[in-house]
Amino acid sequence: MAAAEELAVSDRPCLHMISAFLALEPPDIVISYARELGGGSITESVQRCIWLRCISKADLKLQGPFLKRFLKKLINEIESSGEMVLDELYEYYASCLVPLKDDGANVGNSKLLKTISFIFPNGSSKLEVRLRSSVNMLEGDTGCSIWPSSLFMSEFILSFPELFANKCCFEVGSGVGLVGICLSYVKASKVILTDGDFSTLANMKVNLELNNLTTANHTLDSRLHDKMVQCVCLPWESASEDDLHCFTPDIILGADVIYDPSCLPHLVRVLSALLKRKHSYHEPSAGLESDASLEKGAREGEQHPVAYIASVIRNIDTFNYFLALAEKANLVVTDLTEVIKVSDFLPYLRSYDRPNIKIFRIYVSMF
Numbered sequence: 001m002a003a004a005e006e007l008a009v010s011d012r013p014c015l016h017m018i019s020a021f022l023a024l025e026p027p028d029i030v031i032s033y034a035r036e037l038g039g040g041s042i043t044e045s046v047q048r049c050i051w052l053r054c055i056s057k058a059d060l061k062l063q064g065p066f067l068k069r070f071l072k073k074l075i076n077e078i079e080s081s082g083e084m085v086l087d088e089l090y091e092y093y094a095s096c097l098v099p100l101k102d103d104g105a106n107v108g109n110s111k112l113l114k115t116i117s118f119i120f121p122n123g124s125s126k127l128e129v130r131l132r133s134s135v136n137m138l139e140g141d142t143g144c145s146i147w148p149s150s151l152f153m154s155e156f157i158l159s160f161p162e163l164f165a166n167k168c169c170f171e172v173g174s175g176v177g178l179v180g181i182c183l184s185y186v187k188a189s190k191v192i193l194t195d196g197d198f199s200t201l202a203n204m205k206v207n208l209e210l211n212n213l214t215t216a217n218h219t220l221d222s223r224l225h226d227k228m229v230q231c232v233c234l235p236w237e238s239a240s241e242d243d244l245h246c247f248t249p250d251i252i253l254g255a256d257v258i259y260d261p262s263c264l265p266h267l268v269r270v271l272s273a274l275l276k277r278k279h280s281y282h283e284p285s286a287g288l289e290s291d292a293s294l295e296k297g298a299r300e301g302e303q304h305p306v307a308y309i310a311s312v313i314r315n316i317d318t319f320n321y322f323l324a325l326a327e328k329a330n331l332v333v334t335d336l337t338e339v340i341k342v343s344d345f346l347p348y349l350r351s352y353d354r355p356n357i358k359i360f361r362i363y364v365s366m367f
């Protein structure tokens, strides 16, 4: 019998299959990687790799419905191609069919545990982020799901770590907390995550802890250490100048926050209040120097913070409304999407619609 070790985990198809499984990509996607790995069929050594590297490390309680769907498809696929199915896979599938003891307590609990693996371009290292997220996109005012813009924002941060290292970073509408975990990874001096929804904040804190970060609730804790992230309830509608006064970020971030026209005047007011506060900010141009307009933006923003917003433009009228509000607030919005090269750290994540995401830089106009 071929050993799983025959398949080097660092080989691209193997790495992609395992990463796609851990991210709970749709079963068909994981199975297509498995087929690719076996040279067209899901051989015994591929099955053993799936068993050892994926299934046996999974958590039936937090990943049960996914495991059940995945194994059903996998076993069907193997059987219909005439291959033998490993006993372990049959046995595990059978255990998925038995209701869990505390299933009653789990009614309505629609959270899943996903691991997002950022694979560095040299292929030799990766950052694994564990996230409890909801299958219901609307849970927690949409903040309990992982939205594609936060994946792109994370790739942006990991592509230009020197932009964020030693900077005080403040995020609006942080959702599951992925961006904050990446900011902490690139050694931002302070990470402040905010959201207007309480259940989202509670889930965000669970995620920070899952990734060995501790959370601080309030704002003026100067004793924050590098594993500590501040989580603050900040509904844009009620955030006053006073509430915002205690934050002096160098960089403000937001992923997928431009979608609800009724919130936009409040969001722009919050961004504007944070961006207009002067401080001794100087942005390094590392990695972004290829574009002259960015250099100009960086100099103009020298005394002010800068914001980066990643967004899918689902409705052009809503986005144009955001631009009009920003202009009225004397903010300059520059589209960086075509002028910077954000590395692809998530090549295995086929359900991630990367080309539809744009990234903008926002700063205060001097004129």
Ligand SMILES: C[S@@+](CC[C@H](N)C(=O)[O-])C[C@H]1O[C@@H](n2cnc3c(N)ncnc32)[C@H](O)[C@@H]1O
Binding pocket: 140, 141, 142, 143, 144, 145, 146, 147, 148, 149, 150, 151, 172, 173, 174, 175, 176, 194, 195, 196, 197, 200, 234, 235, 236, 237, 254, 255, 256, 257, 263, 266
């Ligand atoms: C589409 S989700 C994006 C979440 C996360 N940034 C991501 O990309 O995965 C929008 C986030 O903004 C938050 N949000 C929406 N309206 C808000 C408001 N008026 N004040 C504060 N947060 C708000 C939601 O709670 C949610 O976490």
